[in-house]
Amino acid sequence: MNRLTRYNGPMLNREYDTQVCSIARTLEVVGERWSFLILRNISMGITRFDDLQDQLGITRSVLTTRLRSLVEDDVLEKVPYTERPPRYEYKLTEKGKDLWPVMVQMLRWGDTYYMDPKGPPTIIEHYGCGGSPDLHLNCDKCGKPLERSDVRSIPGPGRAKRDFVKSGV
């Protein structure tokens, strides 16, 4: 059972019932800045604790807490990748993958208003077409309505040297 289904009161503030809103509920799960960045990195194929810590540069303790909370909320699952020694990686659940449209829209907004002079740091590319999702998540080149599995993220011209990306946002 995750934290939210256990919690029956209003969100964020016990005195006010106006926070009963699905935006508030979403922020309750992934509203903390690091959570979205962890999800972004896991989407890009950076799924192991040490790699996440290295890429994000946060403390082990903050990363542990955020990962535990995202697993508890069923956004991530912890999957063993070796048995001896026991080692785990984190994968998006279906619920986690469904945050794709939120992340794409954040990326589009950031690209619109904070474009690096060199260009976007990440390009979401329609596989085999080269277009990108527009406001309506349709391909801006061929018009196809895109879903998460139709695209991959590739480093754009504004990408710093250390980054690499496999897929997802």
Add this chain to the structure above:
Amino acid sequence: MNRLTRYNGPMLNREYDTQVCSIARTLEVVGERWSFLILRNISMGITRFDDLQDQLGITRSVLTTRLRSLVEDDVLEKVPYTERPPRYEYKLTEKGKDLWPVMVQMLRWGDTYYMDPKGPPTIIEHYGCGGSPDLHLNCDKCGKPLERSDVRSIPGPGRAKRDFVKSGV
């Protein structure tokens, strides 16, 4: 000049250049939980300091800081509504309005996974049609590709008693 254009280094962590990402940039501006809830309330027509404070139940000091930062980042503008005494309200700039797709996608995700047994707390309704935005922000009833100005928010069956909404998300 806003905080982000002044800041030329990588985001969030000085040691790592991998945070050069438009998601990180977006979170730098609106990633703090209260900021999104402030923007949500302003979208709904709750534009004055005292009303925002009353609805959100946060301290005057936190609200002041978040509003100042959102104005600095050109997401909100501070507009006088009376001259004597001088009183101001906060309005979304075009840049702030462009966060609409992010908020709609958050709302959809929250509705999908944290639906109140009574139904969604807020319904985004296509004016004069009654449909709602789907994954692609098309109307799920008539199919029209929706923009912010095509919809209004109305209280849904899961809405608590205090809330009222005018428009926007």
